[in-house]
Amino acid sequence: MRTDLDPDFWHTWTRQPGCSTPLHIGLVGAAEAVAAPETLKSAATDKLPVLYVPHTSEGSAAITLRDYQREAISAIDRSWNEGHTSPLMVLPTGTGKTIIAAAMMGLLFSRRGARSLFLAHRKELLDQTAAKMRLVSPCRVGIVQGKRNELSRDITIGSIQTVGHHSGARLQTILDAGPYDLIVCDEGHHAVSTQWIRVLNALREQQEQLLGRVRLFGMTATPGRADGTALDRVFDDVAFERNFMDMVRDGWLVPPRGFRVTLDVDLDRVATRNGDFVSSQLGKVMNTPLVNEAVVRAWQEYGHDRKTLAFAVDVAHAHALRDCFSDAGYTAEALDGKTKPRERERILQRFRDGEVKLLINCEVLTEGYDDPSTEAILFARPTQSQALYIQSLGRGLRLWPGKTECLAIDCVGNTERHKPIQLANLAGLVPENAATGRGGDGDGEEEESDDPEVVGANIRGEEVSLTGRSSSTRYQWCETSLGWVLQIPRIGYYLVAWTDTKRRTCTIRFFDRRPGRRDDPPRDVLKEPIVFEMAYGLVEAEMDRFFNARNRRHSRRRPGEEDDGHVPHASFVDLDDGLSEDMFLEQSMLRDAEWRSNPASAKQAALLVKLGVKQKSLPQKMGEASDLIDILQVQKDAKMRVPATVKQLGYLRVHGFPVPPDMTKGAAAKIIWRHRKGFLKPPGT
Numbered sequence: 001m002r003t004d005l006d007p008d009f010w011h012t013w014t015r016q017p018g019c020s021t022p023l024h025i026g027l028v029g030a031a032e033a034v035a036a037p038e039t040l041k042s043a044a045t046d047k048l049p050v051l052y053v054p055h056t057s058e059g060s061a062a063i064t065l066r067d068y069q070r071e072a073i074s075a076i077d078r079s080w081n082e083g084h085t086s087p088l089m090v091l092p093t094g095t096g097k098t099i100i101a102a103a104m105m106g107l108l109f110s111r112r113g114a115r116s117l118f119l120a121h122r123k124e125l126l127d128q129t130a131a132k133m134r135l136v137s138p139c140r141v142g143i144v145q146g147k148r149n150e151l152s153r154d155i156t157i158g159s160i161q162t163v164g165h166h167s168g169a170r171l172q173t174i175l176d177a178g179p180y181d182l183i184v185c186d187e188g189h190h191a192v193s194t195q196w197i198r199v200l201n202a203l204r205e206q207q208e209q210l211l212g213r214v215r216l217f218g219m220t221a222t223p224g225r226a227d228g229t230a231l232d233r234v235f236d237d238v239a240f241e242r243n244f245m246d247m248v249r250d251g252w253l254v255p256p257r258g259f260r261v262t263l264d265v266d267l268d269r270v271a272t273r274n275g276d277f278v279s280s281q282l283g284k285v286m287n288t289p290l291v292n293e294a295v296v297r298a299w300q301e302y303g304h305d306r307k308t309l310a311f312a313v314d315v316a317h318a319h320a321l322r323d324c325f326s327d328a329g330y331t332a333e334a335l336d337g338k339t340k341p342r343e344r345e346r347i348l349q350r351f352r353d354g355e356v357k358l359l360i361n362c363e364v365l366t367e368g369y370d371d372p373s374t375e376a377i378l379f380a381r382p383t384q385s386q387a388l389y390i391q392s393l394g395r396g397l398r399l400w401p402g403k404t405e406c407l408a409i410d411c412v413g414n415t416e417r418h419k420p421i422q423l424a425n426l427a428g429l430v431p432e433n434a435a436t437g438r439g440g441d442g443d444g445e446e447e448e449s450d451d452p453e454v455v456g457a458n459i460r461g462e463e464v465s466l467t468g469r470s471s472s473t474r475y476q477w478c479e480t481s482l483g484w485v486l487q488i489p490r491i492g493y494y495l496v497a498w499t500d501t502k503r504r505t506c507t508i509r510f511f512d513r514r515p516g517r518r519d520d521p522p523r524d525v526l527k528e529p530i531v532f533e534m535a536y537g538l539v540e541a542e543m544d545r546f547f548n549a550r551n552r553r554h555s556r557r558r559p560g561e562e563d564d565g566h567v568p569h570a571s572f573v574d575l576d577d578g579l580s581e582d583m584f585l586e587q588s589m590l591r592d593a594e595w596r597s598n599p600a601s602a603k604q605a606a607l608l609v610k611l612g613v614k615q616k617s618l619p620q621k622m623g624e625a626s627d628l629i630d631i632l633q634v635q636k637d638a639k640m641r642v643p644a645t646v647k648q649l650g651y652l653r654v655h656g657f658p659v660p661p662d663m664t665k666g667a668a669a670k671i672i673w674r675h676r677k678g679f680l681k682p683p684g685t
Contacts (some may be wrong), residue, residue, distance in 0.1 A: 017573070029266035055080035055085030064253070066241055076104065076217050087239035088188055088231065092247050092421075093394025094372070097219040098132045101184045102155075104217075106137035106277060109154050116155050117174070117203070119196075119569035121187035123159035125368040129186070130157055144174065146182040164195040173208050177205070179210040180638050187367050189216025189225050189387060191234040221394060222387035224422040224545055230270025234545050243421040244390075244397075255395040256417050258408045258466040259302040263294050265412075267382060272495075276385045279314050286412070287317040288382065295411050296378050299358070300328070302409050306375035307351070310360040311392050312427060313381045315627070319360040321380060332358040335365065366391050372398035376407035379414045388543055389418040393466075408466060420466055432519050439455040474540055476591040477499050479674045482638050486539055487630045491515070495638070496535040505529040508539060511634075511641060519667035522641050547586045596623025603630065611636075648672060654680035 026203055065073075072089055079087035087532055091097050101118065107112035116139075117627040121128055142150025144158035146447065151173065163170055171563045183203055185191045191200065193473050200216070204305050207214045218235050225231075230264040247253040265285050270279045279677035285291070299308065312318035318334040324334035333347045333356050350356045352371055358378075360363075363626040366388065367511035478482045483506065492513040499505045508525040512518070525538075587593045605618050611632045619625040644652075652659050657671060674680035 004246070011369060015342040045608055047124075047578040056222055061212060065099070065103055066096065066273065068250075068252075068301055069096055072100050072240040073104055073107070077521070079237045079239035080215060082237075082544055083238040084239070085214040086218065088100060088200055088218045088220065088223065088235040089236040091241060092242070092244045092253065092397070093221045094253055094370075094398040095247050096169075096222075097185070099136050101186075101217075101219060102136040103132045105133075105184070106448050109137070109139050113154075114181040115274045116184065117178070117180040118155060118157045118184045119163065119186060119199070120157065120159050121190050121308050122364075123161050123367055124352050126157050126159060128368070133157070133311065140431055144170070149173065156180070160190070160196055160199060160334065169397075173203060174204060176204055177566075181205050181211065181215060182215040183207075185216065185218035185234070189222050189231065189233065191218055191525070192225075192229050192231060197233065197345045200241050202677070205316040215634070222390050225385075225387060229299060235277070241449060241527060243530065244394075245421060245534055246528070248397075249531075250400070252397060252593075254405050255406045256393060256397065256420070256466045257405045258464040258465045259298075260409065260413070260462055261294075261298040261302065261409065261411045262413075263291060263411055264447070265291060269396055272384060276383055276388070282382065282628050283314045286313050289324075294441060295321065296324050296328050298409060298411050299378055303376055303407065304376070305357070307354060307373060308358050308407075308409075309365065309371075309374050309380035310376050311366070311397055312362045312379045315362050317380070318360045321360045322358075325360075331356050332360060335359065335361040337362070337363075337364055365395065369395055371395075373403075374398075374406070375400075375403060376409060376668070379408070379410045379412050382412035384413055385424060386545070388416045390422070391421055391515070393420055393587040406518075410464075415464055415466055419534070419541050420537060422541060452633055460535075473536055473591060475543060475589045476596075476623070476627065477536070479632050480631050480638075482623060482635065484536075485630065485634050486543070487589070488543075488635070492517075493634060494525075494539045495634070496532070497530040498532065504532060506532040506535050508535050509636060513637070519664050519670065521643075521662050521664050522638075543589070585662040593623075596621065596626070598622040600625040608632075614666070637666075640669070644668035656685065 026121075056662040065653055068091075072091070074424045076087050076089060089097065089100065091100075105114075105116040105118070110115065118129065118133075121124060126145055130141045130143055133139070137155065140153045141156035141157065142148075142153030144151065144156060145162050146540055150156070156174070157175070158170075158174065163174055180203070183200070185196070185200070190196060204214050204216070217239070218231075223231060223238070244253065248255045267277070267282075267285060270281045270285060310321065312321055315338065318336055322332045322334040325555065333350065335344060335347055339347070346357070347356065348371070352373060354373075360380075374396045377393055378602070379389075379392065393406075396408070410416075475486055477486050479485075480495075483495050485496075486494045488494075488512075492511050495509045495511060496506050498511060499507055507529050509522040510525060511522045512520055530538075587595070598621070600619055601624050604622065607629055608618055608625065609615065611629070613628065613632075619628055644659075644663045644665050644667070648665065649659055649663070651672055652668060655675060657675070675682075
């Protein structure tokens with residue numbers, strides 16, 4: 001019988017650079033290592049595991065790790081060498097994060113017999129993970145689940161549900177079998193929950209006592225959680241990051257093609273908890289005959305009869321949709337957390353084989369599920385979580401023979417709410433959640449409200465871009481001579497700046513204007529340029545998460561209760577740093593805010609005249625005046641953030657002033673002016 005545990009029958013498809021056809025691969029051996037990281041580099045006789053193609057029309061071929069996978073290994077190793085103990089790797093769904101982890105663990109084992117512990121978020125994915133490990137690593141792989149206690153292996157795989165069981169017995173058996181030279185956290189955005197932190201703290205304490213050091217790394221496609229919880233409670237460095245657009249551009253993922261279908265359903269009365277709609281109330285809106293039949297008609301119109309993975313609200317909704325598709329003459333199945341293992345595997349196999357055209361699931365195939373033959377994603381569950389949207393969409397983007405795109409059929413507005421990539425940072429946006437370890441995993445009691453009502457289910461469909469700029473941005477952007485700017489009052493501004501003359505790609509920089517930071521050089525948000533239009537969605541998604549988290553924090557705080565003061569310490573931009581709740585409001589940044597149509601104020605007019613605007617050219621509306629002020633101030637400010645000139649540096653050195661390597665033109669100008677006026681003397685004089 002063929003099982004996922006048998007590597008001879010595990011399969012995937014991949015397209016290698018320079019090869020015109022996808023390759024069916026399986027593990028049979030190893031080949032020479034290429035450019036292994038310095039610390040992990042083994043002796044000349046050691047081998048780096050690779051994949052081998054035993055049966056193709058063109059013969060056999062060895063497939064090494066992809067370039068970005070090797071870069072990720074080097075980056076994680078470099079992060080450890082720089083003193084970090086728990087770096088995070090951010091890669092899109094379907095780009096081989098588990099393969100990278102397996103290669104890392106294999107390299108450590110081949111060098112000095114190091115043992116590793118791999119913690120998965122879902123127990124249902126352990127066998128699939130073990131199969132991938134065996135594809136890449138020569139190590140012996142064991143699983144801890146149920147009656148299986150394969151603890152004497154080179155790599156041990158366990159789920160956080162099993163290892164972190166409240167009894168503590170399973171965790172103790174893991175500790176007794178340790179220590180582990182490396183701990184890998186799969187789906188690392190979950191690692192800030194109470195259960196994860198309890199397990200990781202115990203493992204870290206053991207590592208420090210027995211090994212004298214901690215070596216851990218996490219993997220995720222979605223570092224930004226819906227509840228805003230900071231990942232810096234577990235991880236201390238974003239060591240490597242590639243986004244969805246990078247992988248589509250380089251040919252490692254297929255591009256999505258979006259169809260947005262508008263159904264007249266009312267979500268305004270559905271309550272929100274932990275960053276997403278309350279499921280019990282959402283089910284009352286979505287799981288009705290009217291809406292379900294409209295979802296079926298939408299798939300008939302835009303699904304083009306492709307093999308489709310659908311996402312439902314809850315168990316009842318998943319089964320109701322399955323019945324609705326079946327009644328329409330389509331072969332459909334439903335999966336949920338209560339589906340028995342044998343039945344689950346039977347359904348998944350039928351879907352892989354194409355016997356089932358539609359697979360409707362509820363919260364079981366969002367993370368870690370790997371079937372590259374999936375041709376379309378059907379969104380029948382509305383979500384306020386960008387992470388959930390990205391994870392769901394990613395299930396359909398893997399490469400497969402003859403597959404050139406993935407259809408994304410959105411019946412619930414998810415493609416309008418979210419962009420498919422996030423900024424990679426550890427900041428988090430809800431201090432009290434980060435401090436207590438509370439996560440947005442659906443824990444806690446649901447808030448009740450009046451039952452929401454279904455307005456109707458008329459279909460209005462259109463094709464939409466899932467990678468370009470939205471036709472209407474939420475916040476007010478201003479075009480400057482440097483690029484497009486989003487101003488955050490009293491904090492700073494994001495600059496989307498072009499990187500080529502044809503204005504196709506751009507970078508994102510943040511200019512901090514808080515006291516003491518006005519002369520700092522700008523900080524790059526992205527390590528590499530991306531498609532210009534995509535940057536708007538990235539920045540706006542960050543602002544959405546910030547304001548949503550702020551609003552929830554404010555509404556949940558009891559009278560007289562104060563914030564605990566936690567500020568994430570490993571973030572790119574701490575927007576909450578040093579601010580009170582009332583320092584600026586979301587309305588000050590919205591492009592459709594009512595205040596923008598008010599008459600310009602006398603204070604605005606005076607400032608514009610001071611900035612060089614002629615009286616007859618002054619704007620009449622408050623919004624237009626505000627935009628012009630932003631543009632003029634940004635252009636002036638940005639010119640002072642460039643590196644100091646040679647002449648400035650020469651003056652400072654001649655007069656004995658220290659010159660930091662990142663000194664800006666503005667900082668140098670202030671020192672020189674104060675010295676010439678006699679207000680400042682060089683150190684030591």
